[in-house]
Amino acid sequence: MKHNLRAKLSIVIALVVLLTVAFISFFGNLFIGEQFNKYIAKLQEQKINEIVSTLSLQYEKSTGAWDVDFIHTIGMSALYEGYIAAVYDMEGRTVWDAQAHDMDLCAQVMEDISDRMVNNVPQMDGTFTSETFYFTRNNETFGTVNIRYYSPYFFSENDFEFLTALNTVLLVIGTLSLIISVLIGILMARHLSRPILKTVDVTKRIADGNYDVRIDEETGTKEIDMLISSINHLAASLEKQENLRKQLTEDVSHELRTPIAVLQSHIELMTEGIWDPTTERLEGLCEEIQRMGKLVEELENLARIDSNSIKLNKSMIHLHEIINEVIRIFEAGIADKNLTISVDGDCSAINADGDRIRQVVVNLLSNAIKYSKDGGAISFELQETEETVGFQIKDNGQGIPENELPFIFERFYRADKSRNRKTGGSGIGLAIAKSIVEAHGGTICVESEIDRGSRFKVILPKTNNRGL
């Protein structure tokens, strides 16, 4: 059978408190009781000694007489306290005897004490015993006293009252602390279980596909807060993945629809004999197929980068060498558009993934060429600070509208879609460049003005630990 967390915590706390209180009460009682008994026994011993010594003072040696009046007073007061005395002189003659004096009172006292003890402490099994003490002065014995009392010890009415009060106090303290602890336990259990229950609820909702839910609670308990932040993180990344997936599916189908429609309609026209399959037309279809092939290739590229497994294969690289290499690759395209290209500045080598950084330069330069007008100019400028190296690439091409600037690094985003379809872009290049730069712990940004040109700036830290 499964109990919920709150019930379990409450029960455990209550049990622990119950055991502690029972333990303390039991041993407290035992210990205090034992000490009290010892104390009473000692007190009784002192009392008897006191009676004996005050009685012994009532003998006048010079005259050989006893002060019987005083002995009577002492004897009676001892009797009321439970000690039955009988004083004898040296010859064994009775000087004063409580029983002889008031037989009934003595019997009454003895009965009271026995009853009290048997009723309240039955396990003690005590009886009345008598003990004889000798009166001595200067090593000379002048009489004896016989004292009868309840042995080993007895409690007076007051002693019993004290013991009862003590037990009541212990009981009240125990009950109160039990109630308070159970209440605190229940509150604590609720305090601990509430955020966990909420987390469970949110997790269920996440599992049902509601990725936008978050737990906005600080509990002050480290482990629970860690759990909450992990769940929030999980929800956020699931939400991001879900959005990416949706966007990707939409974009891919959108990207494929156009070339497939062109292919389908053209091939239909040809198979129906309406169009002749001329070389020119077949070449057109081939171009559409190539476009689709390129798209698939770029998607593969993106998937590799997206899968969070950008493994950076780092070595010492020189940015200006990479830039010059890439320019050589694009020589034909640059010549076709009569573009002038320049590289200025220099910077020191950094530890980075050369192939990936080359990909970034390829994507930026191919865009600059694509979106430059005939006869335009493209310039690279290398920069270095104490902690970073970087470059910017500037063109004086068509530029990007200001309202589009925040989105161009998003995948499949193309400013002015109709225009860019002609240029063959698919809107992935900048997204890839951004992922690579960020995997290196760097940043990429853009400034642009329509019809004046664009400037992309890449900054990489000299030391970075990101990327695997």
Ligand code: ADP
């Ligand atoms: P694409 O394959 O379409 O070029 P990118 O991700 O490389 O995809 O670029 C996204 C969009 O940003 C492009 O469609 C284009 O509108 C704009 N863009 C990128 N670079 C430039 C540039 N140098 N000049 C003007 N527009 C640019």
